[in-house]
Amino acid sequence: MGKYTIKVGIIGGSGLDDPAAQILQQLVRVSQEDAKNDFGYPSSDLYHGFIGDTEVVLLSRHGVGHKIIPSNVNYRANIEALRLAGCTHILASTACGSLQESIRPGDLVLPDSFLDRTSKRANTFFDGTSKEYQGVCHVPMEPAFHPDIRKIILKAASLTDIKLQDGGTVVTIEGPRFSSKAESRAFQQWGGDLINMTLCPEVCLAKEAGILYGAIALATDYDCWRDTGDKVCVADVMAVFKKNVARVTQLLIKAVELVGSSTDQGIWDQKIDELKNLVESSNVSSNKPA
Template sequence: MPKYQIKVGIIGGSGLDDSPSQIFIHKDVTKLENAKNDFGYPSGNLYHGCIGGVDVVLLSRHGDGHKLSPSNINYRANIEALRLSGCTHILASTACGSLIESINRGQLVLPDSFLDRTISRKGTFFDNTSSSYSGVCHLPMEPVFDPQTSEIVLQAAKELGIDIRKGGTVVTIEGPRFSSKAESNAFRMWGGHLVNMTICPEVILAKEAGLLYTAVAMATDYDCWRENDENVHAVDVLKVFKENVSKVTDLFVKAIELIGKQDWDQDIDNLHALIKSSNISQGS
């Protein structure tokens, strides 16, 4: 018998945060809770359910009705709430701007790295806020996203016939404003493939919490670098995402079913061991 009971946290971003029924379609939502923890309240209620025999917990990143801007999201409370709910994995959706011609509107991407341009967010659990995260942890961030979970998502996409690009660097900006053209072009020169406002510090915190995290990004626009094209606008971002949202929900459902068929003990133990060995404080 596996040591860990698998439970998948689903973080719905822009366009996937209005209702849990978008994920739990034809599924029963078994519990609803507002889960305050050492880091405060998460963005909203946690919806508990089951997909393909796997326990799942859905959290809207921006809160019900998209009430929270990217900089006002309590990322630490969100991740901690999912950890305390027993999650072993996180699948997250995120709307992004494309920084290269070959990633078109509606294209799904599995990112594998990030450039963090945020400036005002709490980016670690290890700051003596909570006894659950004592000490000083210098956690390696390569690989950023869990490789095995990402491979499962790729397998799910292949089985469903969904086109998804493997690999890409996400530039996370502070927001809530979009980039200037000079910034957008700079991100392209740095090797960025996508730009968004929420991957950081979410992916960092998930790794610190010992959760196997991967994100599915959807390109909704071309930011503002592309000549002779309309500049990014929030209304257009949501329109493109909602036109393609079924691809993300179908992909998540299939990936969760596949996750439930794997033995994850070694992957989880390896991450926990990495966190422990990266904590340099005595007695932590």
């Protein structure tokens, strides 16, 4: 038994058939929790259950029935709810547009960096809102996604024979509108591989909260940068998402199993402590918690 009890938060993305909903049907010993915290209500109730011997906590990013636009998702309440529930890891799914010809609709990508183009979202816990997060914290975001979680997801893909592209930069825009062609091409020139509306500030907040975070991106369209072919529209996005949600779900479940079946619990203890120490050392204020 390690220092920390391993518990995996799963954040599901777009659509009524998102992976969180799919996984919920497969959980055992399910309980439901209304998880209001210092930052308000999360997007949905938390659903606690088990995949094998590993406890998981499910949360729907856009709420039941996809009723919350990207700008209005309470990202802080979502991550804080998972932290208070005891989550040591988070696995997230996200639907994305492709900015590269080589990433086709239906392809799965394991992101390793991001470009944040959002402007309306509370993007840190350390703003005096909660006594749990005192001081001013400048957390480094390289690596943006936890390397060991990325290794777990890659191994899960190998074991399930699911094709997964390793590496990619996700541009997160404010939304809810899609990009113009000029914007889409500019994001390409900046080095973007995928584009979505929800990865930021979620990935940043998870790091501030000391939770090991990784995401699986599903390319649903080619955005609008191409001169030929259809431009992005909701109907096509949802059709591709629903066609491929089973693969994303399978990958998430296998990743949970691998996290929970680690033969050396001390490795996770070490990685969690390293992240918590990083956050602590990034706090520059004299009034931070002792």
